[in-house]
Amino acid sequence: MTAYRAAVIGLGAMGMGMAKSLVAAGIGTAGCDISEAARDAFAAAGGKSVATPAAAAKGADAVAIVVVNAQQVENVLLGPGGVLETLMPGAVVLGCATMPPATARELAGKVQARGAHYLDAPISGGPVKAAAGRLSVMASGTQAAFARARPLLDAVAEKVFELGGEAGPGSTMKMVNQLLAGVHIASAMEALALAIRSGLDAKTVFEVITASAGNSWMFENRVPHVLDNDYSPKSAVDIFIKDLGIVLDQGARLDFPLPITETAFQRFKEAKDMGLGRQDDASVIKVYQRDGGIKLPGDEDS
Amino acid sequence: MTAYRAAVIGLGAMGMGMAKSLVAAGIGTAGCDISEAARDAFAAAGGKSVATPAAAAKGADAVAIVVVNAQQVENVLLGPGGVLETLMPGAVVLGCATMPPATARELAGKVQARGAHYLDAPISGGPVKAAAGRLSVMASGTQAAFARARPLLDAVAEKVFELGGEAGPGSTMKMVNQLLAGVHIASAMEALALAIRSGLDAKTVFEVITASAGNSWMFENRVPHVLDNDYSPKSAVDIFIKDLGIVLDQGARLDFPLPITETAFQRFKEAKDMGLGRQDDASVIKVYQRDGGIKLPGDEDS
Numbered sequence: 001m002t003a004y005r006a007a008v009i010g011l012g013a014m015g016m017g018m019a020k021s022l023v024a025a026g027i028g029t030a031g032c033d034i035s036e037a038a039r040d041a042f043a044a045a046g047g048k049s050v051a052t053p054a055a056a057a058k059g060a061d062a063v064a065i066v067v068v069n070a071q072q073v074e075n076v077l078l079g080p081g082g083v084l085e086t087l088m089p090g091a092v093v094l095g096c097a098t099m100p101p102a103t104a105r106e107l108a109g110k111v112q113a114r115g116a117h118y119l120d121a122p123i124s125g126g127p128v129k130a131a132a133g134r135l136s137v138m139a140s141g142t143q144a145a146f147a148r149a150r151p152l153l154d155a156v157a158e159k160v161f162e163l164g165g166e167a168g169p170g171s172t173m174k175m176v177n178q179l180l181a182g183v184h185i186a187s188a189m190e191a192l193a194l195a196i197r198s199g200l201d202a203k204t205v206f207e208v209i210t211a212s213a214g215n216s217w218m219f220e221n222r223v224p225h226v227l228d229n230d231y232s233p234k235s236a237v238d239i240f241i242k243d244l245g246i247v248l249d250q251g252a253r254l255d256f257p258l259p260i261t262e263t264a265f266q267r268f269k270e271a272k273d274m275g276l277g278r279q280d281d282a283s284v285i286k287v288y289q290r291d292g293g294i295k296l297p298g299d300e301d302s
Numbered sequence: 303m304t305a306y307r308a309a310v311i312g313l314g315a316m317g318m319g320m321a322k323s324l325v326a327a328g329i330g331t332a333g334c335d336i337s338e339a340a341r342d343a344f345a346a347a348g349g350k351s352v353a354t355p356a357a358a359a360k361g362a363d364a365v366a367i368v369v370v371n372a373q374q375v376e377n378v379l380l381g382p383g384g385v386l387e388t389l390m391p392g393a394v395v396l397g398c399a400t401m402p403p404a405t406a407r408e409l410a411g412k413v414q415a416r417g418a419h420y421l422d423a424p425i426s427g428g429p430v431k432a433a434a435g436r437l438s439v440m441a442s443g444t445q446a447a448f449a450r451a452r453p454l455l456d457a458v459a460e461k462v463f464e465l466g467g468e469a470g471p472g473s474t475m476k477m478v479n480q481l482l483a484g485v486h487i488a489s490a491m492e493a494l495a496l497a498i499r500s501g502l503d504a505k506t507v508f509e510v511i512t513a514s515a516g517n518s519w520m521f522e523n524r525v526p527h528v529l530d531n532d533y534s535p536k537s538a539v540d541i542f543i544k545d546l547g548i549v550l551d552q553g554a555r556l557d558f559p560l561p562i563t564e565t566a567f568q569r570f571k572e573a574k575d576m577g578l579g580r581q582d583d584a585s586v587i588k589v590y591q592r593d594g595g596i597k598l599p600g601d602e603d604s
Contacts, residue, residue: 101500124514136514161510169502173510176497180516183489187482187562194549195478197558198403200471208463208475212426212438214482216518247496256499256594260489263565292558 003028004151007056007063009076009083011038014096014123015066017130018156023047024133025155032056052081062092062152066123069242070099077107089115092148096123096137098178098243100250101171108141108167117145120167122174125158126235134158138177140170175250178243179261184218185240186264186284192223193288202297203227225282229298237284238277240268305330306453309358309365311378311385313340316398316425317368319432320458325349326435327457334358354383364394364454368425371544372401379409391417394450398425398439400480400545402552403473410443410469419447422469424476427460428537436460440479442472477552480545481563486520487542488566488586494525495590504599505529527584531600539586540579542570 004027008019011033022029023046031042032050043049050056053076057063063083065073073095077083083093093111095104095118108118119141129135133156139146140163146153153160163169191214195205206223209215225231244265251258267284274290276283289296306329310321313335324331325348333344334352345351352358355378359365365385367375375397379385385395395413397406397420410420421443431437435458441448442465448455455462465471493516497507508525511517527533546567553560569586576592578585591598 126515138510138514159513161506163502163506163510172497172500172502173507175500176493176502176507177511177514177516179493179496180489180511180518180521183492183562184486184516184518187485187489190485190560190562191478191481194481194553194556194558194560195474197556198474198477198552200465200474200478204463204465205475205478208440208465209479209482211461212440212479213428213519213523214479214486216482216486216521217515219482219518221515250500251496254496254499254594256496257590258492258496259565260485260492260562260569263561267562288559292556 005029005060006152007032007060009053009056009063009065010067010072011035011042012066012068013127014130015064016042017127017132018064018066018135019047020045020131021133021156022152027151027155030056030060053077053083054081054085057083057091058086059088060091061088062094062149063087064094064096064152066096069097070103073097073099073107078110084110084114087111087114087116090117090148092117092119092145094119094121094149094152096121098122098174098246099171100246101168101175104167104171117142117148118167119145119149120170121149122170124174124177129158130156137161138163138170138173140164141167175247178240179247179258181218182240182244182268183260183264184216185222185281186267188216188219188223189226189267189282189285189288192226193285193292193294196294196296197292222282225280226285227297229296231280231283233278233280235281236278237268237271237281240281241265241272241277244268307331307362308454309334309362311355311358311365311367312369313337313344314368314370315429316432317366318344319429319434320366320368320437321349322347322433323435323458324454329453329457332358332362355379355385356383356387359385359393360388361390362393363390364396364451365389366396366398366454368398371399372405375399375401375409380412386412386416389413389416389418392419392450394419394421394447396421396423396451396454398423400424400476400548401473402548403470403477406469406473419444419450420469421447421451422472423451424472426476426479431460432458439463440465440472440475442466443469477549480542481549481560483520484542484546484570485562485566486518487524487583488569490518490521490524491528491569491584491587491590494528495587495594495596498596498598499594524584527582528587529599531598533582533585535580535582537583538580539570539573539583542583543567543574543579546570
């Protein structure tokens with residue numbers, strides 16, 4: 001029996017954290033990214049850096065695809081130099097991007113047709129937890145897929161939710177989480193903006209709300225970005241345009257009404273239209289600033 | 303120096319808890335409610351039960367008004383048999399209902415014109431914390447108002463946020479909290495309904511989301527009502543119609559856009575139009591059930 005080997009395709013904030021966690025766990029890991037700087041950083045951290053998904057997947061027992069969207073996952077998997085060119089029969093592909101459940105099912109079918117396994121495995125927790133090997137994984141797939149992925153999951157995740165025996169439920173759960181996360185970010189900014197407009201001190205609002213029934217994980221996490229006047233992208237507006245877009249597509253497909261999600265989506269869209277797509281998602285408060293005339297922390301006295 | 307005496311006007315779920323906490327703290331407390339059953343229950347718990355606000359306020363150092371809305375506060379304070387007929391100069395009135403900040407300022411003026419103090423003191427935490435003397439109070443008022451209210455506050459509250467030197471900021475903060483609470487309830491129901499429609503198990507959704515970035519205080523508190531098929535009113539749909547109405551009035555007054563609040567308000571409104579106004583606010587999920595065709599926990603198999 002040879003040693004377990006892993007691959008991570010996509011060395012962004014999340015993928016790099018996972019890849020380094022695998023190296024730290026003593027698992028031989030190949031990493032691949034279109035950015036040469038990211039590849040060099042991973043090599044410097046003790047990983048094996050390669051140029052293509054096919055090279056990364058060669059000989060790997062488990063291949064985690066940690067790119068931004070479904071289109072990128074498809075390219076990485078099926079395109080020229082893609083994972084399916086070299087994937088071993090019996091190996092497992094983990095689809096870690098947020099994508100429509102139907103896409104996850106489709107990709108699973110293509111991987112399984114090659115005699116390999118697919119784990120529908122969106123991740124949650126942010127870059128800090130990724131770096132610490134403490135992600136949450138919302139996973140579904142066959143027992144064989146889980147079994148083959150287990151050493152990788154043990155290295156990168158604190159919690160693995162096992163949500164069903166086939167691809168789909170993992171992505172559905174992530175979609176539901178993103179619906180709430182996106183609505184909570186936008187409503188945090190709506191509430192904070194109204195509070196400021198009504199004469200309350202933003203920092204005091206943070207202290208009171210985080211100790212009250214109006215609190216949310218996102219309020220607690222994102223409002224400090226506004227207080228610190230720091231809109232460098234920990235997670236960008238564009239991410240929630242993509243993720244709430246997936247939620248709304250699902251709603252349309254099922255003819256299911258999602259009016260609150262739709263309204264929150266429009267707030268992110270307004271922020272993007274203001275040129276803030278690549279800024280932190282707390283930038284949604286700038287839509288309220290534009291429309292409601294408020295002064296935010298860090299603004300010059302006028 | 304005579305012993306400190308308190309009064310509580312309004313012996314509903316919140317007021318009764320506060321009144322009993324005062325009795326438990328050894329403070330002589332008069333309680334008043336339009337419901338004879340509520341008055342009898344308070345008398346049985348060792349309180350002094352009286353028929354009118356004027357009778358309750360007579361000789362009291364601090365009078366907490368714990369009724370449902372601003373109109374009721376005005377009646378209790380200014381109407382025939384009202385608090386101002388007997389209130390001692392130097393005593394303090396605590397306005398604990400959720401009301402528009404402008405109303406709080408107006409009532410404060412009327413109380414202060416009689417030589418008494420007013421504390422803008424909306425409460426948060428729900429009936430369980432009220433009964434335990436562990437409420438949060440979002441309070442603003444003069445130092446004299448705080449000082450005179452202190453023994454009462456010590457008996458009923460775990461946390462007293464001191465938000466400013468005059469009436470207004472207390473009610474404003476409560477309004478911001480209610481904006482978030484209402485939006486989070488409605489979005490919890492939107493997300494849970496979509497999850498069910500997409501084939502996920504409701505209980506599993508609760509377990510995963512409460513451990514993920516999509517969590518909110520309200521998601522964690524209200525979703526179990528749906529899981530238990532228990533819509534008996536812990537807090538009713540009508541409460542959030544009132545409270546989000548206050549938020550939207552404030553938005554209109556300031557010409558400030560609140561699209562997410564407006565959309566959530568409409569969901570509560572739909573629930574009320576379905577005849578669910580007096581049911582628990584988790585009943586908002588029944589709007590999604592009607593429009594999206596989902597089976598909820600406890601529904602008959604069809």
